[in-house]
Amino acid sequence: MTPASPAHKLFLTAAGLLLGIILYLFYFVGGFLTLAGFLVERATQPLPRVGAVRETAGMQTELLSFMEALELGQITIIREEALDRMISAVTAREEAPDRSVDIQKISLDLEPGEISLYADLVMVPPESLTPGWIRLRPLATKVRADLALRPEEDGIILFFRNMSLSRLRVPERIAEGLFSALIPENTGLPFTRVSRTALSLPYSELQQVLPPVLRLEGLEARKDALAAELRIDPDLRKSVMDELSLLLRKEGTDFADAVAAAFPTGQETLKEAARRLAGLGDPDALIPPEPTALVSRVLGRVRVENPKGGGILPVTGDDLYADTRLRTDADSSLELILRDGSILKIGEETDFSLLQLPAGPDKPAARFSLLEGSVRGRIVGKNRPDYRFSTPGAEYLVTGTDLVLEVEKRQILLSVLEGSVACEPEKRPASEVGAEQQLSATPRELTRRKEDALPAISLHEDEKERIARLMQIFTLPGDLAEIRETRRFWESLDAFKNITGRIIGMDEDSRARLGTELEKRVDPEAIDHSFRVMMKNPDFAALIDSYGIEGIPYP
Numbered sequence: 073m074t075p076a077s078p079a080h081k082l083f084l085t086a087a088g089l090l091l092g093i094i095l096y097l098f099y100f101v102g103g104f105l106t107l108a109g110f111l112v113e114r115a116t117q118p119l120p121r122v123g124a125v126r127e128t129a130g131m132q133t134e135l136l137s138f139m140e141a142l143e144l145g146q147i148t149i150i151r152e153e154a155l156d157r158m159i160s161a162v163t164a165r166e167e168a169p170d171r172s173v174d175i176q177k178i179s180l181d182l183e184p185g186e187i188s189l190y191a192d193l194v195m196v197p198p199e200s201l202t203p204g205w206i207r208l209r210p211l212a213t214k215v216r217a218d219l220a221l222r223p224e225e226d227g228i229i230l231f232f233r234n235m236s237l238s239r240l241r242v243p244e245r246i247a248e249g250l251f252s253a254l255i256p257e258n259t260g261l262p263f264t265r266v267s268r269t270a271l272s273l274p275y276s277e278l279q280q281v282l283p284p285v286l287r288l289e290g291l292e293a294r295k296d297a298l299a300a301e302l303r304i305d306p307d308l309r310k311s312v313m314d315e316l317s318l319l320l321r322k323e324g325t326d327f328a329d330a331v332a333a334a335f336p337t338g339q340e341t342l343k344e345a346a347r348r349l350a351g352l353g354d355p356d357a358l359i360p361p362e363p364t365a366l367v368s369r370v371l372g373r374v375r376v377e378n379p380k381g382g383g384i385l386p387v388t389g390d391d392l393y394a395d396t397r398l399r400t401d402a403d404s405s406l407e408l409i410l411r412d413g414s415i416l417k418i419g420e421e422t423d424f425s426l427l428q429l430p431a432g433p434d435k436p437a438a439r440f441s442l443l444e445g446s447v448r449g450r451i452v453g454k455n456r457p458d459y460r461f462s463t464p465g466a467e468y469l470v471t472g473t474d475l476v477l478e479v480e481k482r483q484i485l486l487s488v489l490e491g492s493v494a495c496e497p498e499k500r501p502a503s504e505v506g507a508e509q510q511l512s513a514t515p516r517e518l519t520r521r522k523e524d525a526l527p528a529i530s531l532h533e534d535e536k537e538r539i540a541r542l543m544q545i546f547t548l549p550g551d552l553a554e555i556r557e558t559r560r561f562w563e564s565l566d567a568f569k570n571i572t573g574r575i576i577g578m579d580e581d582s583r584a585r586l587g588t589e590l591e592k593r594v595d596p597e598a599i600d601h602s603f604r605v606m607m608k609n610p611d612f613a614a615l616i617d618s619y620g621i622e623g624i625p626y627p
Contacts, residue, residue: 147387150298152182182293184373184385185222185401191215214238217251221293222403223371225546227274228291229266285611290370294385301370301388306554308611309561316564319602320353323594330589335582342574349567358560363429364391365408365416368547368555372404372420389559396426400445407547409555412436412452417545419446430459446478448543451491465518469494476539484518486511487531487539501525510535565616 156179181188192214220231235247248268263271275288282288285308290301328346335343351357367390376384377397386392392408400406400422408416412430422445430436437458440447451459451470461468463479473491478484486495487510495503495511499521505511509528517526575583590596607613 147389148300148302150300152180152296155180155182155298182296182298184294185220185292187219187221187293189217189219217247221291223290223292224272225371226276227272230263230271230273232269283611283615285615290388292372299387304558304561305611308609308615309558311609312606312612313557313561313564315602315605317353317355319598320350323598324350324353326593327590327599330593331586333593334586334589339574339582342571345567345570345574349564349571352560352564352567355557355560358556358563360391360393362393363411363431364393365396365410365426365429366391366552366555367406368409368415368551369405369407371406373401374404374406374418375399375401389555392426394426394429398422398424398426407545409547409549409552410438412438413549413552414438414452415450415545415547415549416440417448417543417547419448419543421445422447442477442479444479446476446543448474448476448539448545450474450545452549465515466495466497466513469496476543482514484513484515487535489531489536489539495526497526503528508536 177190177192179190181190215235215237217235218233220233222229222231232248232251234244235242235251251269262277263273266272275291278291279288282302285305287303287305288300289303290299292299328343328350331339331343331346367386367388370386370388374386375398376386376392377399378384378393378395386406392398398406398418400418400420402420404420406418408418410416410430412433412435414430418424423443424445424447425441425443427439427441428437430438433453436453439458439460439462440449441462443464447461449461449470451473453472459470461470461475461477463477463484466484468475468477468486471492471494473493474489475491475493476485476487476489478487486493486505488505488507490507492504492506495505497503497513497518499519501524503511503525505528508531510531511526511528513526575586578586
């Protein structure tokens with residue numbers, strides 16, 4: 073046999089290399105086609121709904137662990153890692169013998185207002201492309217779907233942004249079609265299609281997973297967590313807090329002293345929870361001594377900046393102090409209740425500052441600054457010489473008024489719905505704007521020296537409709553007491569959960585020490601009686617059971 077020439081060897085080597093590349097190309101193309109087919113198949117033949125997923129002992133354990141890990145409060149925090157464990161438990165299914173793609177893992181990545189879904193997929197290599205002398209590794213890829221979550225007044229809207237397979241972006245129209253087909257079917261939730269890339273879901277549908285005494289009023293994505301705003305049934309809250317307040321006023325301080333005496337060192341979390349619970353017996357325990365503005369409603373993303381720090385995201389029930397700057401993002405708003413009963417609503421894309429806050433109805437002085445965006449003020453009382461708003465170039469003296477101020481780069485607009493407002497420009501006479509009137513001016517008109525006052529015009533019906541649509545106030549004056557009492561309820565429940573959890577986890581010697589100190593200081597029969605009274609309410613019993621509170625483990 074004639075030896076092959078170097079050129080011939082090079083040709084054979086190149087041909088073999090080319091053949092290998094072609095085989096691998098066929099494999100990868102086949103893999104991606106199989107993956108695409110898998111996604112299309114799921115779009116037309118969806119996975120079983122959540123309600124039909126077979127429950128297992130592992131899933132039930134995970135559900136219990138999930139509920140116990142919740143951070144209780146009017147704003148209940150659901151951590152990303154807990155959601156990942158829940159998703160893994162709920163989506164676990166038996167492998168199909170004829171499967172072509174395995175779902176290895178599903179996880180979430182939460183950022184403010186955004187949700188990213190990840191799924192690790194592994195394609196089982198087709199036998200026809202796996203000759204005996206070539207070993208092909210299973211094709212693995214990561215599917216990522218980026219979504220935006222925007223809270224509305226009565227539900228959420230889920231916006232699709234993009235989808236990718238590994239580092240390849242799925243064409244927009246295909247990805248949108250998969251999103252609109254997969255999401256409604258595979259969650260078992262009744263989404264309503266708003267557009268090709270947006271789905272809405274009312275809070276009433278998510279309500280089904282909560283105890284009957286809780287009402288879901290908000291849901292938003294935050295950094296590494298979901299935040300759910302919960303409202304407790306007012307009748308249940310009142311009956312529980314009446315009994316608990318009476319008990320804490322009698323025994324709360326003695327209980328905290330007993331815990332401190334039993335553990336001179338260590339058990340700091342238990343001691344702090346006992347002190348906090350004792351203090352919550354006073355209905356006014358959570359009211360700060362200095363004037364504040366109480367957050368009554370938050371929609372979307374709002375940032376708080378004050379001398380103590382910046383970037384704080386407020387929640388319902390928070391107290392904001394003077395010298396606080398508020399900035400709202402697009403599709404976001406904030407409502408505040410002041411100590412004198414007045415209500416403010418800060419609209420979207422607004423830069424607004426609380427410079428001075430009223431201490432009460434008899435001390436109503438207040439000053440606010442609007443640099444950009446919109447604010448509505450429903451101000452109580454009459455003849456308030458110290459109640460002022462300011463914008464670039466002017467101040468506005470409020471005398472018992474429902475007003476809306478809007479600031480854009482080239483226009484400042486004052487609309488008065490009720491009462492009257494005196495607009496005081498820097499370099500021209502003041503203008504009186506009465507009920508159902510409007511005043512429009514540019515910053516230049518407000519700062520140029522002139523002898524005449526700016527004229528006010530009648531507020532047209534279309535402007536009234538626009539204001540009602542964009543700046544509707546949902547807060548009522550009576551919400552102030554309800555929000556504070558709701559916060560006291562949740563903080564009491566949270567402190568109670570911390571105390572019971574710590575006592576249950578103690579060793580026998582520690583429990584004996586605590587029991588000895590409690591016998592010296594508190595009346596165990598009073599504690600047992602109050603707890604039995606509260607537990608007679610089946611709704612309260614179901615609520616604390618849902619969150620893994622065992623009861624009172626008296627040492």
